[in-house]
Amino acid sequence: MQALQAIAAIENVENPTRRRRQKVYQKRFDPFSLPDIEFKRRYRFSKDTARFIINLVRQDLQLDSRGCGTSPELQVLTAIRCWGRREVQEDGGDLHGLSQPTVSRICARVARAIARHSATYIKMPQTLIEQQTVIREFQEIRNFPSVLGCIDCTHIKIKKYGGDAAQYYINRKGFYSMNVQVTCDAKLRIRDIVARWRGSTHDSRIFNESTLKERFERGDFKGRLLGDSGYRLERYLFTPILRPQNAREENYNRAQIATRNCVERCFGVWKQRFQSLLYGVTVHMHNVKPTIVALAVLHNIAIDQQDPVPENDGNVHIVQEDDSAAHSNEAGRGRMGNSAFLRAFIDQHFS
Incomplete structure (x- = not known):
């Protein structure tokens, strides 16, 4: 074991330009590419209404400074699908390429962002x-x-x-x-x-x-x-x-x-x-x-x-x-x- 560690150390010294492998983010499906009827069946709203809701809470759901994570569009639509289609969070996550804990956090975050507008609506x-x-x-x-x-x-x-x-x-x-x-x-x-x-x-x-x-x-x-x-x-x-x-x-x-x-x-x-x-x-x-x-x-x-x-x-x-x-x-x-x-x-x- 020590010998392998020594060899790895030597390789790192000999190859100073060697970099850590970059993380690759999977490209997720765009729900807005669905036909209008199928979109509404899945997400309970028309595309125009969905865009209105997304823009309403966009500032509260922005991506972090590194530009990674889940977009406001996907966050809102994932939450709405879980609320509207009687789907457990694991199923909703599988459809959007998200883990169940991530979907749970997204639903809570989107709910609070929308609820902040209750005095208006x-x-x-x-x-x-x-x-x-x-x-x-x-x-x-x-x-x-x-x-x-x-x-x-x-x-x-x-x-x-x-x-x-x-x-x-x-x-x-x-x-x-x-x-x-x-x-x-x-x-x-x-x-x-x-x-x-x-x-x-x-x-x-x-x-x-x-x-x-x-x-x-x-x-x-x-x-x-x-x-x-x-x-x-x-x-x-x-x-x-x-x-x-x-x-x-x-x-x-x-x-x-x-x-x-x-x-x-x-x-x-x-x-x-x-x-x-x-x-x-x-x-x-x-x-x-x-x-x-x-x-x-x-x-x-x-x-x-x-x-x-x-x-x-x-x-x-x-x-x-x-x-x-x-x-x-x-x-x-x-x-x-x-x-x-x-x-x-x-x-x-x-x-």
């Missing part, structure tokens, strides 16, 4: 003109006046959570989840999102401790929200009447439910585009919230770009959970205080 109507536009769009559905948003919660499945707090992540259906509150408009655009509560938390508690409720109580908005019977009846949040007594109340219920259906449709479109929301977000817990918020931003970008969900996803069956019955007793304690206000509203608009 997820916001309630600000000006009076914006609020009037949203109210008019809702009224066109079933002539329900003064609706600024529809609110509900949906459970996003997560990996099994360990430790003493694990039991709090188990929802009433028995799986680990985050209970995510969403408020949307008539165009199914997500206007507000709360993605920090564990699966066992009641919908009404999430709203009661939200900034959105504080803003409505301060009078920041001229309209009101529509929610299911899991929420407490407020002057700014109307819920269905559990036992209607006359035709006016039945008319109110029909209009309320038909208008509130926007948030159920919003969940359906959101989860159909990103099937990881339907089948489970398998990232580490500290990356769950940025991922959910990032997917909400991407959902709104798709609406802005008029980029519909791929048509060949009809085999995806989405069953939206209904927690209103489970939470109605908790929310019902506050119904009586505002029932007179609701009756006056019904008499005025649903006679």
Whole structure:
């Protein structure tokens, strides 16, 4: 062994110009070379929308100073494929020539880069003109006046959570989840999102401790929200009447439910585009919230770009959970205080 080392040392002295072999980077496949239909099937967006998203976060995903690594284009498309196609990270990595740990880091990095733009793409109507536009769009559905948003919660499945707090992540259906509150408009655009509560938390508690409720109580908005019977009846949040007594109340219920259906449709479109929301977000817990918020931003970008969900996803069956019955007793304690206000509203608009 010593003799071999001595020979190698002599060869290095005799050949001072001998250099270390340079690392060769494998040329990766360009997804934009795919036909438009195949590209959208794989990456959930059209090429134009994908380029818009890439340019939005390009500065946060730049290559290092040596010029090596994964390009912003491939980072974004790899993350979107993992989120949208219900693919495990190993499969997504194999398709793009990346290792599973690299794909995991890319998904976390891209999610945080997109989530930083949430204040731009997820916001309630600000000006009076914006609020009037949203109210008019809702009224066109079933002539329900003064609706600024529809609110509900949906459970996003997560990996099994360990430790003493694990039991709090188990929802009433028995799986680990985050209970995510969403408020949307008539165009199914997500206007507000709360993605920090564990699966066992009641919908009404999430709203009661939200900034959105504080803003409505301060009078920041001229309209009101529509929610299911899991929420407490407020002057700014109307819920269905559990036992209607006359035709006016039945008319109110029909209009309320038909208008509130926007948030159920919003969940359906959101989860159909990103099937990881339907089948489970398998990232580490500290990356769950940025991922959910990032997917909400991407959902709104798709609406802005008029980029519909791929048509060949009809085999995806989405069953939206209904927690209103489970939470109605908790929310019902506050119904009586505002029932007179609701009756006056019904008499005025649903006679």
